[in-house]
Amino acid sequence: xAMVIQNPRYQVTQFGKPVTLSCSQTLNHxxxxxxxxxxxxxxxxxxxxxxxxxxxxxxxxxxxxxxRPNTSFCFLDIRSPGLGDAAMYLCxxxxxxxxxxxxxxxxxxx
Amino acid sequence: xxxxxxxxSMDCAEGRAxxxxxxHSTISGNEYVYxxxxxxxxxPQYIIHxxxxxxxxxxxxxxxxEDRKSSTLILPHATLRxxxxxxxxxxxxxxxxxxxxxxxxxIP
Numbered sequence: 441x442a443m444v445i446q447n448p449r450y451q452v453t454q455f456g457k458p459v460t461l462s463c464s465q466t467l468n469h470x471x472x473x474x475x476x477x478x479x480x481x482x483x484x485x486x487x488x489x490x491x492x493x494x495x496x497x498x499x500x501x502x503x504x505x506x507x508r509p510n511t512s513f514c515f516l517d518i519r520s521p522g523l524g525d526a527a528m529y530l531c532x533x534x535x536x537x538x539x540x541x542x543x544x545x546x547x548x549x550x
Numbered sequence: 551x552x553x554x555x556x557x558x559s560m561d562c563a564e565g566r567a568x569x570x571x572x573x574h575s576t577i578s579g580n581e582y583v584y585x586x587x588x589x590x591x592x593x594p595q596y597i598i599h600x601x602x603x604x605x606x607x608x609x610x611x612x613x614x615x616e617d618r619k620s621s622t623l624i625l626p627h628a629t630l631r632x633x634x635x636x637x638x639x640x641x642x643x644x645x646x647x648x649x650x651x652x653x654x655x656x657i658p
Binding site for chain 1: 582584592594595596599644645646647650
């Protein structure tokens with residue numbers, strides 16, 4: 441039973457062409473996260489929402505934006521993808537003590 | 551700056567205990583230590599967490615030193631399916647900061 445769903449699993453975009461990655465959850469958790477994971481590196485926290493409150497990490501580039509229209513959905517918008525933005529993007533939720541991760545979306549930038 | 555440091559890789563014989571260390575010397579009093587693992591191309595999976603007491607669950611044990619500057623994750627009887635990257639994480643409030651991870655290989 442999928443609890444954190446990410447669509448699509450694989451996304452290809454062109455250099456500079458805006459792209460949106462989607463995440464949904466069936467857990468009704470109040471916190472949602474976006475992480476960037478580059479090849480052979482640890483996940484890096486980009487930002488998170490506590491309910492509707494948006495919390496940006498200090499070193500997250502302005503090129504990355506997020507929207508959370510309701511509890512279930514959260515979107516990652518990359519306004520002008522560069523080659524360096526190619527990575528796995530992980531969505532996670534949390535309520536209480538644990539984080540629950542989705543399977544990730546692998547973004548390729550051509 | 552990384553909040554945790556871990557060895558890059560470790561091997562463990564199948565059926566033996568795997569002991570994965572983590573240093574978190576700058577941890578503050580209200581920051582929890584979490585362990586997650588990630589199997590190739592999947593999202594990280596929760597293993598265990600603790601604040602200052604040792605913890606045990608069905609997957610693993612977590613030993614935290616008294617000064618809380620380091621911890622050890624113990625997989626008591628490693629199997630081939632435990633081959634993964636193990637991340638030691640410090641949690642502050644709602645923010646989870648991943649360490650560099652240890653790639654554990656369980657050898658038959």
